[in-house]
Amino acid sequence: xxxxxxxxxxxxxxxxxxxxxxxxxxxxxxxxxxxxxxxxxxxxxxxxxxxxxxxxxxxxxxxxxxxxxxxxxxxxxxxxxxxxxxxxxxxxxxxxxxxxxxxxxxxxxxxxxxxxxxxxxxxxxxxxxxxxxxxxxxxxxxxxxxxxxxxxxxxxxxxxxxxxxxxxxxxxxxxxxxxxxxxxxxxxxxxxxxxxxxxxxxxxxxxxxxxxxxxxxxxxxxxxxxxxxxxxxxxxxxxxxxxxxxxxxxxxxxxxxxxxxxxxxxxxxxxxxxxxxxxxxxxxxxxxxxxxxxxxxxxxxxxxxxxxxxxxxxxxxx
Amino acid sequence: xxxxxxxxxxxxxxxxxxxxxxxxxxxxxxxxxxxxxxxxxxxxxxxxxxxxxxxxxxxxxxxxxxxxxxxxxxxxxxxxxxxxxxxxxxxxxxxxxxxxxxxxxxxxxxxxxxxxxxxxxxxxxxxxxxxxxxxxxxxxxxxxxxxxxxxxxxxxxxxxxxxxxxxxxxxxxxxxxxxxxxxxxxxxxxxxxxxxxxxxxxxxxxxxxxxxxxxxxxxxxxxxxxxxxxxxxxxxxxxxxxxxxxxxxxxxxxxxxxxxxxxxxxxxxxxxxxxxxxxxxxxxxxxxxxxxxxxxxxxxxxxxxxxxxxxxxxxxxx
Numbered sequence: 001x002x003x004x005x006x007x008x009x010x011x012x013x014x015x016x017x018x019x020x021x022x023x024x025x026x027x028x029x030x031x032x033x034x035x036x037x038x039x040x041x042x043x044x045x046x047x048x049x050x051x052x053x054x055x056x057x058x059x060x061x062x063x064x065x066x067x068x069x070x071x072x073x074x075x076x077x078x079x080x081x082x083x084x085x086x087x088x089x090x091x092x093x094x095x096x097x098x099x100x101x102x103x104x105x106x107x108x109x110x111x112x113x114x115x116x117x118x119x120x121x122x123x124x125x126x127x128x129x130x131x132x133x134x135x136x137x138x139x140x141x142x143x144x145x146x147x148x149x150x151x152x153x154x155x156x157x158x159x160x161x162x163x164x165x166x167x168x169x170x171x172x173x174x175x176x177x178x179x180x181x182x183x184x185x186x187x188x189x190x191x192x193x194x195x196x197x198x199x200x201x202x203x204x205x206x207x208x209x210x211x212x213x214x215x216x217x218x219x220x221x222x223x224x225x226x227x228x229x230x231x232x233x234x235x236x237x238x239x240x241x242x243x244x245x246x247x248x249x250x251x252x253x254x255x256x257x258x259x260x261x262x263x264x265x266x267x268x269x270x271x272x273x274x275x276x277x278x279x280x281x282x283x284x285x286x287x288x289x290x291x292x293x294x295x296x297x298x299x300x301x302x303x304x305x306x307x308x309x310x311x312x313x314x315x316x317x318x
Numbered sequence: 319x320x321x322x323x324x325x326x327x328x329x330x331x332x333x334x335x336x337x338x339x340x341x342x343x344x345x346x347x348x349x350x351x352x353x354x355x356x357x358x359x360x361x362x363x364x365x366x367x368x369x370x371x372x373x374x375x376x377x378x379x380x381x382x383x384x385x386x387x388x389x390x391x392x393x394x395x396x397x398x399x400x401x402x403x404x405x406x407x408x409x410x411x412x413x414x415x416x417x418x419x420x421x422x423x424x425x426x427x428x429x430x431x432x433x434x435x436x437x438x439x440x441x442x443x444x445x446x447x448x449x450x451x452x453x454x455x456x457x458x459x460x461x462x463x464x465x466x467x468x469x470x471x472x473x474x475x476x477x478x479x480x481x482x483x484x485x486x487x488x489x490x491x492x493x494x495x496x497x498x499x500x501x502x503x504x505x506x507x508x509x510x511x512x513x514x515x516x517x518x519x520x521x522x523x524x525x526x527x528x529x530x531x532x533x534x535x536x537x538x539x540x541x542x543x544x545x546x547x548x549x550x551x552x553x554x555x556x557x558x559x560x561x562x563x564x565x566x567x568x569x570x571x572x573x574x575x576x577x578x579x580x581x582x583x584x585x586x587x588x589x590x591x592x593x594x595x596x597x598x599x600x601x602x603x604x605x606x607x608x609x610x611x612x613x614x615x616x617x618x619x620x621x622x623x624x625x626x627x628x629x630x631x632x633x634x635x636x
Contacts, residue, residue, distance in 0.1 A: 084402065105463070122446075131437065145430065
């Protein structure tokens with residue numbers, strides 16, 4: 001028997017191979033748009049979590065690749081629509097679908113991809129998997145609308161932030177873990193545990209994403225640093241910074257949001273203000289709490305090797 | 319016993335009452351956007367066909383109102399996204415969602431509505447209804463992409479037109495009839511007959527819509543006359559006119575599509591050219607053939623009173 005490769009790498013390669021060899025729809029224009037987004041990279045965290053969840057309840061990951069791929073494709077479809085929604089010019093470092101193909105095609109490509117996914121899921125999987133995925137898409141969209149309404153709202157609380165993050169980001173991680181476990185025949189107890197893992201993981205993931213937007217460089221991000229600030233998003237470092245900040249910082253953020261000076265130096269001053277008000281360190285602390293909760297959720301899985309891999313995945317968010 | 323009201327009116331009122339009393343989602347912004355589109359009117363043909371299909375196989379229409387309402391809501395969701403896609407400024411005579419709320423919210427509102435529908439359908443209905451509805455949405459979107467690619471293509475054939483119309487428009491009428499019959503426990507034979515009715519009805523409906531765009535007035539249409547021409551859509555009157563037209567008309571249409579003179583007189587000249595080339599009369603003839611096919615599809619239903627009502631509905635398209 002061949003020695004088993006480290007499972008993380010293993011699953012990533014499995015997912016990549018699946019996309020390269022098996023993804024195609026009836027519409028060539030849309031297949032091309034999706035392939036471009038897929039080939040631009042991504043960590044494939046959602047499918048990896050689905051496969052690890054299946055494995056952790058005794059399933060064989062390679063038997064659930066299709067389901068795992070649907071999780072990534074739901075994510076890709078929301079990104080295609082985000083390109084329209086935010087008028088973003090780059091995504092993962094490549095031109096966004098909307099830039100290359102126009103808004104009209106982006107809306108239709110996203111719609112087609114959603115429909116194609118549900119068409120396949122409803123043909124291949126029994127209740128409640130199709131229901132979970134459509135409820136997840138409702139959550140994602142609801143979260144995005146809530147986020148839109150809180151843009152530039154300096155009074156946004158941590159509770160509101162968490163509500164948005166749970167819906168917009170964590171719901172798909174939760175569904176990935178839950179559906180992976182369901183498809184592999186996991187007990188209700190384990191399925192629930194994995195869903196909870198996905199929720200906490202997803203919130204921590206969003207918080208790390210918020211931090212990277214302020215602290216990473218453009219080459220790593222594949223998008224401009226401080227992009228969230230320019231879009232007036234109430235990210236968690238900003239929310240926590242404003243909680244404890246003096247009037248001066250508050251006023252500076254207000255001016256930044258109201259004005260149109262988006263020069264790197266101007267953005268850097270806001271980032272420095274967030275750091276000075278403890279926004280970064282407080283976020284690290286809250287984030288660590290969600291990583292801890294994610295790992296604790298896994299207790300019902302006993303000693304399954306995939307449990308350790310899920311925990312390790314959560315630790316990468318610290 | 320009270321005398322039964324004419325069934326057409328009856329079902330219309332049932333559907334309207336259902337929307338007025340029972341439609342609500344968890345997202346207030348989206349509920350409001352959908353209510354506005356619903357209250358702007360519409361003939362509710364899709365739900366009426368779903369209810370008549372249920373009745374024609376022995377079902378009780380009032381028991382299938384929810385399912386029927388989903389058919390209209392899928393239509394509404396595609397209209398909300400069409401507003402973004404086409405940059406339309408009015409829809410059914412009221413401001414489009416995109417104009418009032420912005421493109422970002424329109425994309426999200428449509429997405430949320432699709433997800434909300436599928437969330438409910440997957441909870442309430444057994445296979446294959448959720449599958450039929452997601453396959454239908456894939457068809458609608460695929461048809462819209464095909465239409466986008468044939469914009470201004472003077473070589474578009476009737477076959478291509480029919481492919482687009484079948485997917486973009488007829489698929490939802492077909493699904494409405496099919497799902498109504500399925501939900502009411504119709505035999506496979508009757509379900510298939512009703513689906514075929516919906517397909518032919520839908521193609522005839524699209525052809526009538528194409529004709530009205532050229533021949534009705536703005537108040538009736540709720541949008542400017544010749545709107546399809548301005549959008550360079552290859553409607554069936556234009557396709558059939560070009561088939562038999564002289565070089566001069568061909569060149570005039572090319573100039574119209576290439577230029578930016580969209581004055582009413584300029585549009586009227588193209589309409590006159592379509593009429594002179596027989597585009598209107600040929601369309602009436604092809605349309606009448608689809609109405610006939612729709613009615614012939616109903617043969618397996620025997621003497622069900624709802625059969626006569628479906629046939630009468632088809633006749634209104636002549």
